[in-house]
Amino acid sequence: MKFIEGLCTTLDSAIDKLMGQCSCLKSDELSTFNKIRIRLPIRLGGLGARELSHVRYAEFIGGVMDGIPPLLLQHDDDGELHGKLNKLYVEHWIEENCHMSEHGPWSKIISRNESALGYGINLAFTPMCNEYHTMIPDHENNLSSGDVPHNDSSFAGFTLNREIKQGSITQCLSKGLEDATKEHLDRIYTQSEEGNFHHKEHLDRIYIQNEEGRFHHNTERLSWYNTDEISIQCLRAVLMSIERS
C-alpha cells in the first residue's frame, strides 16, 4: 500500500494538470467545496474525476475479495464447495472455514504479524473506516449487518454477517464512501444556509453567495454559478464562461 502511494500521487497530479488545462481552472485555485465536489461521480453532481490515491484502498480490498475467497473451502445449501487450494495450506495461511469465523474471516491473518496480506487488509480498510466516520459521525449507530462499509477490518470486504455481496466489492466500497462524501457536503451546505458555519466553511459560504471578486478565479465563480445538479452542465458552463472571458 505504501509503495502505491507515490504512483497514485504522480498520476493524480498529472490528471489535475490536464483538468486545469481543459477547464482553465487550477485545482489550487478552487474552493474546498468544489475541490471535493469535482471528485464525486456525475450521479452525485460531481465531474466523475476520481483520485487514484483515494480509491486505492477500495481497489485493494476489492482485489483481495476477487482473489482469495475462490481459493477457500466453502459451504452452500447442498454441501461443500472445494476451494482451489490445498486444505492444509489454507488452514496454515488463513484459517479453514475462515468465512464462518465469528471474529471475522480475516481475524487470524490480521493478527499474524508476518502476514503481508493481513497487514495490507488492515492498512487499506482502516483509513476507509476513518474517512467514513469523519463524513458520517453517527454511522456506527446506523450500521446494519448487511453493510459492506463498516468499522471492523476483520470483516473487510464482507458484510458483518459474513456474506459476500454480489458484484464488484471495489464499486460497493467506493460508492459507499462517495455517498458519505455527498452527505457531508450537503450537511456543510445546510449549515451554511442556516448561518451556522465555522471558519473552515468560510469558502463554502462564499461559494453559495457567489459574489464576484471573492473567488480566486472568476471562471470558477461563473461556471459553478451556472451549474445545476448534473455535472455535464457544469462542464458546459465552464466552457461557456471561458468563451466569454
Place this chain on the structure above:
Amino acid sequence: MYHELREAANIPEGFIEGEDGTTLFGLRAYGVPIGSEVFVTEWLKTKGERIRSNMLEIGSLLDPTRIASRDIPSRQCLWLLILNCLQIK
C-alpha cells in the same frame, strides 16, 4: 521466502537498472513487481513517470490554447479522454 519460491519454480531472477545505475533484482508477475523494497519502489516510479509523460504528451497535443479552430473540439476531446481513459489508466 521469495528466493525459495522462485528457485523452486525454476524462474530466473529479473533485474532493472536504478536511477544511480545500480542493478536491482526482482520479477514482474501478472504486472505486479515482486522483489526487494528498492526494486518495487523503483519499478513503480519508472512506470508512474512513463504513464505521466504519456498523459502530458496527450495534453500538449490537445492543448485548447494551441488548437483554436472551432471545427476541432480539442477541449471536449481532452475532457473525454481524461474522464474515460486517462484517469483509469
